[in-house]
Structures are given as C-alpha cells and as structure tokens.
Amino acid sequence: MVKVRLEHNILGANELLARKNRNIFSTQDLLVINLMSSPGSGKTTILEKTIDSLNGKLKLGVIEGDLYTDQDAQRIEKKGVRVVQINTEGACHLDAGMVDKAFQELPGDNLDLLFIENVGNLVCPAEFDLGEDLKAVVISTTEGNDKVTKYPLIFREAGVIVLNKIDLLPYTDFSLERFREDLAQINPLAPVFLVSGRTGEGISEWNEWLLREVSAKRA
C-alpha cells in the first residue's frame, strides 16, 4: 500500500501549496482560471481569440503548462500578454508548487485575470488543485459524444465548460443534445459556451462572462 500512501502525501503537500496560491491570488483580487482539455482541443487558440476580443479590457496574465516546449507561450507572447512557461519535463499535469514558482516569475502585478493552461490531458490535471477560482474544461465537437461520461471527474469539477470547434459541427456526428443531456447528469450548473477558436464565433459571449466573473471576484 506504499503507492496509495505516497499519493496521499503528494496530494496533501499539493493542498497546502494550493491554499498558499489561493491566498495570494485573493489578496490581489485576481481571478484565476485553470484551463484544461485533451491535447488539441484548442485551449491556446481560444486564449489567442480571447485576448484579441478583450482588446485590453482586462489586464491578463498566462501561465502555460507543457511537457517540453514553449510553443504555446510564444503564441501568447506575440499577443503582447505577460506569460510564463512551465515545462513539466514529461509530467502529465501541473501542480500547485509549479504554479507557485511560475507566478513569482510573472512580470508585473495588478492583473485582473490569470489563465493557467494545463497540460493537454483529461485525466491527471483534474486531480490537482492549483489554487484557482475556477476550472474551465474545453472539449471540441470533433472528439466524439462520449467524453463527458468517459471522463466524469474533470467535467464534474468544471466551473465552466467551453465547447470548441463549433464550426466543424456540421461535418461530425457530434450531438449537442446528447452533450447537454450528459452534462445535466454530471454537472448541471456549469455554464456552457459554444465557440470556435478558428472563426471567433461565440468568443464575445465567453468574454462577457469573463468580465462578469472578474467583477464578481472583486465585489
């Protein structure tokens, strides 16, 4: 039973650091969103479109999680947004300690909204609290209709759900009706946004919601 005990220890240590992060974010009135999805669901593209569409209305920061590369951080940097890259060196999720270190490296302060883009993975990231306010789960219409029931933990924990690649809906067998039915069973409360990171469809509604959440955090 060594494995189980060790996992408890790792999660216990993570909880302490997540609490530390949450306190720091809270004293800065900073809304923090942990962005999670399968590889290739379009997290970074959604961030790019979100930055463009917000057009300076919020002071943004991004922490990018990736196994080895800084490709996503480079894309965010091109948009003029403050970004720090975490390379997990093969680890399949971010943890609160990595976010603690990365946040200390994030230039400047007085941010309104911090996105933490997790490693592309629907399993492991869901188990680690980073100290965020909200977990946002991105899923795309091309991933099939069984993801909500097959990966229930991450969808249950989601504070908001973004269905991406809505532009490809006509070319897939994805059923919006079944998607909503499955979510109603597992997580009936999380708002769901239908967007296309490629065309920008639905991004303004998503941004309106972000603006409201940032205000609510400050209130």
Added chain:
Amino acid sequence: MVKVRLEHNILGANELLARKNRNIFSTQDLLVINLMSSPGSGKTTILEKTIDSLNGKLKLGVIEGDLYTDQDAQRIEKKGVRVVQINTEGACHLDAGMVDKAFQELPGDNLDLLFIENVGNLVCPAEFDLGEDLKAVVISTTEGNDKVTKYPLIFREAGVIVLNKIDLLPYTDFSLERFREDLAQINPLAPVFLVSGRTGEGISEWNEWLLREVSAKRA
C-alpha cells in the same frame, strides 16, 4: 527522493510483467498492438471499421482500457469480436499487470491479432510497456499541427502512426507537410496511414499492412 525510487519500482515490476506477457503472446504467434491516442482521436471507431473491413480474415481479440465505463467494449462486442474491458478506476494508463489479467479472461485462443486500446491520453500510456509487439499512435487532423513536437515520447515510440479524420482535413488548418516534417525528425521509420474512421477511407491500406504484420510475426 522517495517518489523517484517508487516510480523505478513500479516501472521495474511492470517490466517483469510485460516480459511475461510478451512470452505468452510469442508462444501463441499472436501479434499484439497497443493503440494509443488523445481522448476522442477515434481509436474505437478505427477498430470498428477495421473489423468490418477485415471481414473475418483474421481472428481478432480486443482488450479495452477505460477509466470507468464499458462503452467502447460494448461497441466492439456488437461487431462479434472477443473483448475484455479493463476499468482503471481513474488511473491514466494501462499497465502490464492489467493486461496480464485481462488476457486470461479473453475467451478462446488461437487469435491472430490482439488490439489493446489504451486510456485516451498522449502522456502516461507511452511510459508503460504492456508486452505488445507494436505501439500504434492515432492522431487526428482536428488536433492541430503541434502534437508531434509537444508529445515527442509517444510519437518516438510508435511503430506505426495513423492519421485519422482525414475527411475533415479541408475544414482545418492542419498541414500534412508539416506533420510529415515533424515525424521525419522524431520517428522517420514508422509507416503512416491516412484514414477516416467515419467514412472508411484508407482503412483497406491499413488492413493490408496489418495482414502483412501478422504474417511476419508468424514467419
């Protein structure tokens, strides 16, 4: 450094069981393929189309890996193929011990080809040898062009690569040229099949290759 040592132990124990599996598969002249991908890349759909298209030319078995459900195993069973479900209860990959137990439950013997469909995840499954002959990695055109460079381990370990959802290529920004260039850097030897699990395009070429590999294993 407890964590590192434990991981070594887990991997060491896994290696022993993988060797055991490999010996059993070998004495039965059974070709075993470990099928891996992101969630929603289309592994199960490709298996369905493969079964239909092989039309009894090979005696097939399937071991299905999933966190909690048996949705994929039910789909395979409908095709009249012998299947055993492994539920990892939240674990993010299969290991050799799970496959050992599942194989003992697989009805009948004298199989030609065994597919092991791993948990949908591009990170963790790549680290665990199951005793298979080949790792097959499925990636789809809708997942973007950065997956090969962002998840190098799984693509490096692949003995064969299947690019799925080729029917959606015209509606995406996916570049076949860049995909081939990235693979040339990381894994220039693995054959690449372009298929559509939805339309069946490319499945016959993939099946011709499977038939040749089964023959080669017996020779």
